[in-house]
Amino acid sequence: MDLYVERGFDQTTxxxxAxxxxxxxxxxxxxxxxKREVLFGGQELLHEVITKALAAAPDSASPIEAIGAALHTLCEMIGQNRDFSRNRQTVIDANLALRERELIKLATLADVSAESLRHRGVPDPAATLTAEAxxxxxxxxxxxxxTSPxxxxxxxxVRNALNELRSVTAG
Known part of the structure; x- marks a missing residue:
């Protein structure tokens, strides 16, 4: 990561x-x-975490509550090192191909989430909408x-963003 920050992704071999x-x-x-996998490795683990967390949500949880609980679990896992995440995002933001890869990663995570919601009995389009939201x-x-100081x-x-989403869609 240090090399990517110092030299840029494309200039680092x-x-x-090694x-x-x-x-x-x-x-x-x-x-x-x-070398991209230094930034994007572990996607299978993210899928596993979100799938297990959605399966573990109480049956009484609404789809948005279930996704919120799953995202909370995911955030606890990946939110341990803000400086690393900042550096990673700086490298990704500076490279169009890496930004595209990040979007694909998030889209795949949404697909996995939607599938997990369908396994909970949430029909489409609600499962897909909830996962994408x-x-x-x-x-x-x-x-x-x-970016916050x-x-x-x-x-x-993420909980604040979900609450804001609930607020703007409530009325």
Whole structure:
């Protein structure tokens, strides 16, 4: 991450990363398919977390409450290191291909969420709308968390975004 911040994503090679980490390139490729995976690895874990959290939501939870609970669990996991997340987002924002990859990652997470909601018995289009709305609230909360001078925590910022979403759609 430091190399990406210092030099930019495109100017950083796998050889540079391996050297900085004290590894060979071969060892790097045992852990990552390519240098983008340093930024985007672990997507399967995110899918697993959101799927399990949605399955664990109480049966009495509305779809938006269930997605809120699942996002809270996800935020607790990924919201541990704000400086890392800020640096990661700076690198992504500076590169069109990485921004596109981030959008694909979020769209896939919305798809997984919608499927999990359907398994809970939420019909379409409600499952898809809820999942997409949840990801929109996540993106807004994530951006607020990264850009705010005070760190209220990622779970709090996403909860605030979900509450704002409920407010604007209530009436």
């Amino acid at each position: 796998v050889a540079d990363i 050297q900085r980490a004290g590894l060979t390139e071969r060892t790097f490729f045992r852990h990552f398919a390519d 949840g990801m929109a609230a996540f993106k807004v909360g994530f951006t607020t968390w990264l 005070e760190d209220h925590g990622l779970p709090t910022e």
